[in-house]
Amino acid sequence: MIKKWNLIKENKVFSSKPFNVYKKIYEKPEKRGKFSAFVIQTPDWANIIVRNKKKEILLIRQFRFGSDKVELEIPGGCIDSDEAPIDGARRELKEETGYISNKFQQIGVVDANPAIQSNKCYTFLAENITNTGIRNLDPDEDLECQFYPMEDVQNFIRDGKITNTYIIAAFHWLSLYEQK
Incomplete structure (x- = not known):
């Protein structure tokens, strides 16, 4: 069964109008390693x-x-x-x-x-x-x-x-x- 990954840390790496970019570090379920993801946060x-x-x-x-x-x-x-x-x-x-x-x-x-x-x-x-x-x-x-x-x-x-x-x-x- 697919499980939600655990967010360990997030940092804003870029900011502008109308969006920000965050680097998020996740731990895979069952301690199978870490993964860095970049997420664009914009208004709804x-x-x-x-x-x-x-x-x-x-x-x-x-x-x-x-x-x-x-x-x-x-x-x-x-x-x-x-x-x-x-x-x-x-x-x-x-x-x-x-x-x-x-x-x-x-x-x-x-x-x-x-x-x-x-x-x-x-x-x-x-x-x-x-x-x-x-x-x-x-x-x-x-x-x-x-x-x-x-x-x-x-x-x-x-x-x-x-x-x-x-x-x-x-x-x-x-x-x-x-x-x-």
Whole structure:
């Protein structure tokens, strides 16, 4: 039976916004030796599937530094350390899109990459939306918003126009939610 490894020591080896890197030294179960692992600690993340009265999905286009290209995604962002996931999701939705919702619920959560990351990504569904017309973008954000039929969103995933794993997982959660 696989057992949890014993954490002996951890040290922060790199710090930046929005992540830190820790070196963790573990002892294998039953005293079978030690192993050093590097773990990226980042804030938890929230993604929001926004659906209008026509059941269209709000997608955003924005430049992403990691892929070095413009990506097609859903609204989302880091949850502040003092926020509940739902509060961070509501804040991110309003900041990025100007939309608010009076029907807002969590439909799923995933571990980002448990091999090397410690954070989670929460997925929320926002319906009964209202556009306040006021956005508050971060300095590194420049984005456009547009509603698409769900069939288009599925085709974007199938055709490789949406490749972000968090976004694909969000639509999987939506599919499971709608099967209830």
